[in-house]
Amino acid sequence: MTDVHQCPHCELRFVSRNELSDHMALEHPRAVDDDTAELDDQQQRGTQR
Ligand SMILES: [Zn+2]
Numbered sequence: 001m002t003d004v005h006q007c008p009h010c011e012l013r014f015v016s017r018n019e020l021s022d023h024m025a026l027e028h029p030r031a032v033d034d035d036t037a038e039l040d041d042q043q044q045r046g047t048q049r
Pocket of ligand 1: 008027
């Protein structure tokens with residue numbers, strides 16, 4: 001049984017779902033969630049690190 005999670009934004013694959021979400025947060029921070037994308041964008045502009 002090969003349970004592999006492939007990133008929907010690139011061709012990388014990860015064994016665990018945690019690694020995939022971690023990768024997406026790092027490599028595709030804006031494309032992670034369409035629902036909260038706009039809100040996050042506005043919040044990030046107000047509170048830049
Ligand atoms: Zn990716």
